[in-house]
Amino acid sequence: MLRFVSLAVVALQLAATAAFALPAPGCPRKCGGVDMEYPFGIGPNCSFSDGFSLECDVDDTPRLRLGTVAKEQKVEVLGVDLLKGKIRTANPIASQCRLQEKRLVNTSWAGLNATALPYRFSDEDNRFFAVGCNVIAFLDGTASSFDDPILIGCMSTCFGNESSIGRNGSCSGIGCCETPIPRGLSSYSPDIRPLQADDNKRCSYAVLMEAASFRFETAYARTDKFYRNSNNGTVPVVLNFAVGNETCKEAQMRSSQPGRGGSYACLSAHSFCVDALDGPGYLCNCSSGYAGNPYLPDNGCKDIDECATRNHACPDGMICTNFPGGHNCSCPQGEHTSNKTGVLICESNLKRSSLPVSVITVIGVSGGLAIVVVSILSTYLMRQRKALADAKRSYFKQHGGLLLYEELIRSRQLGNTFTIYTEEQLEQATDGFNDSNILGHGGHGTVYKGIVPSSSGDLVVAIKRCKLMDERNKKEFGREMLILSQINHKNIVKLLGCCLEVDIPMLVYEFVPNGTLYHLIHGGGGAISFATRLRIAHESAESLAYLHSFASPPILHGDVKSSNILLDESFMAKVSDFGASILAPNDEAQMMTMVQGTCGYLDPEYMQTCQLTEKSDVYSFGVVLLELLTGKRPLCLAGPEEGRSLSARFVAAMREKRVDEILDEHAKSEASCELLEEITQLALECLHMCGSDRPSMKEVAERVGGLRKLLHHHPWTTMQDTVELEEVRCLLGGSPESMRFEMDATSSSGY
Structure with missing residues (x-):
């Protein structure tokens, strides 16, 4: 019976492994100085899927390129971070140059389309930059978080001589501008437009690149130094990758159901998966206490021997014992652990037996420490609650809430129905700003559908959470809300109220049901x-x-x-x-x-x-x-x-x-x-x-x-x-x- 059970377990493991394209023996592990680990691979049967298949181009210098992208769009891979789910590649710079006769010459467009691949441009690591004088640059692309195409951009201007072009390291809109990209961006193409005719010969550039690799220099605005400083007209850009088009839970369920085929990629015995944040798919990682490649079966994730390191986690004088996924610290024979000084140490058992009163001392000290910890925690929570209340009062005052409140009390006699809501009221109205209540995203914020109480019963409203606000608007916000609340026209959406006790105020409008x-x-x-x-x-x-x-x-x-x-x-x-x-x-x-x-x-x-x-x-x-x-x-x-x-x-x-x-x-x-x-x-x-x-x-x-x-x-x-x-x-x-x-x-x- 035991032999039968063992054979059944082995058969199930072989069946699950067979559902995956595991790397064949002899697959290259390095190309052009870049380490290559599965699920990436070079050559047939060396990668998890076509989306992770790479080519090694040895015409000049060994380089790693994405082999599934169209030939004219192959991109050089600079490095792979397997556990963070990131791949660093070279991205070409788009340029537009002018002659003194005001004719456009040497115009080159760039871009990358990875829609069919398991890659998205990282919104955390990348920014869209434009470099030049009096130019506006657009990024046209697609993203998994938006149904329609994305169009974003920024404007760079220049005034006066070189000394007026910002300063080194500052991309503030003078000589250079930048804008963040939406999460889930999978393809893009740039477009450069001059704002006005220019008599000087100069070039403008636009590119999506790794923000940490860009540092503006004033010479970039009026010369081609930005292009010359790049690697043959390319700069680094970071792509996020994910496995498959399912969530972790869906992939695990599909793999465990007989006859449906395995698709779960985290094959190591000590691995787990996390859902991708910027689109479909998931990533694999090793469990705590393990390190290695979670995409490989069996021992892809190997135990970390904490005791083998020079500075292991145990204090001096204690014995470190490693076990799978962790370690223990113990005292030598004849000694016991003690933390009288707040640090774990070993003490002799003889000293403890000769001084039995020390047991009482340890208990007293431990009880005293517990009381101190509880007191400190209670004080901290009270201060945090008070700080939160103070912050809400500060925001309310900062946004002109006192003036608005006084004017509303005065105007109640005239029938003004404008309401000042609390943050808790709007959270309750939108079920904690649940994504299921989102009506849409706009350039100024996100709009949620909510239900707030009113004198005539529950009222369906649209609640707008703004993204940002400049200092002028903060000072004038209360006065402007009072004026906007008095607008009463049948062809204008009615502003019903606002919330002022947050960093950026929220607006409450009447709900208009039939779209745009x-x-x-x-x-x-x-x-x-x-x-x-x-x-x-x-x-x-x-x-x-x-x-x-x-x-x-x-x-x-x-x-x-x-x-x-x-x-x-x-x-x-x-x-x-x-x-x-x-x-x-x-x-x-x-x-x-x-x-x-x-x-x-x-x-x-x-x-x-x-x-x-x-x-x-x-x-x-x-x-x-x-x-x-x-x-x-x-x-x-x-x-x-x-x-x-x-x-x-x-x-x-x-x-x-x-x-x-x-x-x-x-x-x-x-x-x-x-x-x-x-x-x-x-x-x-x-x-x-x-x-x-x-x-x-x-x-x-x-x-x-x-x-x-x-x-x-x-x-x-x-x-x-x-x-x-x-x-x-x-x-x-x-x-x-x-x-x-x-x-x-x-x-x-x-x-």
């Missing part, structure tokens, strides 16, 4: 009538005109785009996301701010002057109007350079009198030529390069309203106006109560 205008236009649900497009444009223009002309003081939105226009139960437009909004400035110092907004919608005059005005919102609204008229996205980096910007294509089409080529077919079939001519002319005026030549939002709203009236007087629109709402309902698949939109994770949540 972006998804209505680009979601692929079907045709949208021209009457519906014109109505949404009019409602959006009305809300912006209210902010500019009737709010006191006037408010600039700063990030007008289709994903910031929500649709309520009746599919009425509601403008949202005041994360980039500012109160209209009253002096020049307040006018200067960092460029922010969304590519494709940014006012070109704002890009040059960093001065946000109400005409910046007019330009962005013009782009939204183009989306409604054409059904096209505002920015497409995949096409030729001259056709990437929707606004640039539209202006060129208007100039060449071929605008009907880019208008939506349904819009052309439902609207008269005179109406289309009026609305396209209005869009052209909104997109004027000079802000002073653009109409005000009030004028835009009046003109769009007039066009709506003109549309309603046509005989063919009578039936169309009657079924307009029903058409949108059918388009999106149900009644307002049953319809929901998937939130756009890259553009913003809409709030």
